[in-house]
Amino acid sequence: MRIIISNQAKEPIYEQIVTQIRQHILNGELAEGEALPSIRLLAKELQVSVITTKRAYEELEKEGYTDSVVGKGSFVSSQNKDLLKEKQRKIIEVKLTEAIEIGKTTGIPLDELVEMLQLLYEEDE
Amino acid sequence: MRIIISNQAKEPIYEQIVTQIRQHILNGELAEGEALPSIRLLAKELQVSVITTKRAYEELEKEGYTDSVVGKGSFVSSQNKDLLKEKQRKIIEVKLTEAIEIGKTTGIPLDELVEMLQLLYEEDE
DNA sequence: ATATTGTGTATGTATGATATATACAGTATG
DNA sequence: CATACTGTATATATCATACATACACAATAT
Numbered sequence: 001m002r003i004i005i006s007n008q009a010k011e012p013i014y015e016q017i018v019t020q021i022r023q024h025i026l027n028g029e030l031a032e033g034e035a036l037p038s039i040r041l042l043a044k045e046l047q048v049s050v051i052t053t054k055r056a057y058e059e060l061e062k063e064g065y066t067d068s069v070v071g072k073g074s075f076v077s078s079q080n081k082d083l084l085k086e087k088q089r090k091i092i093e094v095k096l097t098e099a100i101e102i103g104k105t106t107g108i109p110l111d112e113l114v115e116m117l118q119l120l121y122e123e124d125e
Numbered sequence: 126m127r128i129i130i131s132n133q134a135k136e137p138i139y140e141q142i143v144t145q146i147r148q149h150i151l152n153g154e155l156a157e158g159e160a161l162p163s164i165r166l167l168a169k170e171l172q173v174s175v176i177t178t179k180r181a182y183e184e185l186e187k188e189g190y191t192d193s194v195v196g197k198g199s200f201v202s203s204q205n206k207d208l209l210k211e212k213q214r215k216i217i218e219v220k221l222t223e224a225i226e227i228g229k230t231t232g233i234p235l236d237e238l239v240e241m242l243q244l245l246y247e248e249d250e
Numbered sequence: 251a252t253a254t255t256g257t258g259t260a261t262g263t264a265t266g267a268t269a270t271a272t273a274c275a276g277t278a279t280g
Numbered sequence: 281c282a283t284a285c286t287g288t289a290t291a292t293a294t295c296a297t298a299c300a301t302a303c304a305c306a307a308t309a310t
Contacts, residue, residue, distance in 0.1 A: 027230040071277030095224040105148040196306030
């Protein structure tokens with residue numbers, strides 16, 4: 001499982017971990033029931049404190065993506081994937097709306113926003 | 126000048142102020158040379174500490190949108206509006222890219238993103 | 251000229267979020 | 281049952297956000 005964190009990003013480390021694991025689950029890289037790396041191992045790999053990975057796993061568990069069992073580990077929980085994807089959709093809506101708001105106050109019309117979106121979609125590997 | 130702040134938002138108060146004043150400048154509601162409300166008055170109106178409005182004005186000044194003069198007030202600086210708008214454009218690109226990233230990991234195709242963008246554009250008053 | 255009232259500024263403090271080290275508790279397995 | 285692996289809890293450090301209060305400068309009415 002590939003996770004990359006940046007110390008310079010404004011996003012806190014535990015959030016970066018949450019986001020990336022969440023995506024791994026949603027796109028199927030991490031299947032239902034599969035074990036996540038232990039918080040200790042992950043902490044070591046990322047050169048980060050155990051508390052930070054713990055915090056991330058706590059968040060994932062709260063959101064319903066995983067289950068943690070003392071002594072055994074953390075696992076991708078069986079879940080309603082459609083529901084989770086719907087949540088992600090809401091987040092996309094927020095991002096798009098923010099872009100629209102800025103566009104409106106700086107005089108960028110819809111056409112241009114669409115064009116930007118299309119260009120960026122292709123650029124984004 | 127209309128500024129609305131929300132205590133519940135995750136965005137800090139001073140950031141909310143910065144964002145809204147920045148937009149007022151960019152869309153021409155606040156013309157070059159025009160005086161902003163004094164930090165004291167604004168603080169009173171928003172039910173907020175002077176330090177918070179001060180912090181916001183500091184940020185605006187650092188970004189080149191305004192100039193503050195002790196004893197006189199804060200004013201919209203003469204500026205390269207195209208340059209500023211270009212900056213805003215970059216921010217839009219970031220938002221769109223974030224939306225795209227989530228879309229790609231959850232299997233939402235470009236068409237659908239474009240559709241969402243168009244719908245949201247019209248909804249957004 | 252100076253007292254008053256308006257500006258922005260600086261100092262010191264409180265609280266909450268982020269991240270840490272270290273010690274604790276449960277599970278698996280030789 | 282000892283050991284080595286899991287996740288968990290406690291106490292602490294640092295930084296960002298927001299605050300109250302006191303300070304410094306400018307404009308202006310006395």
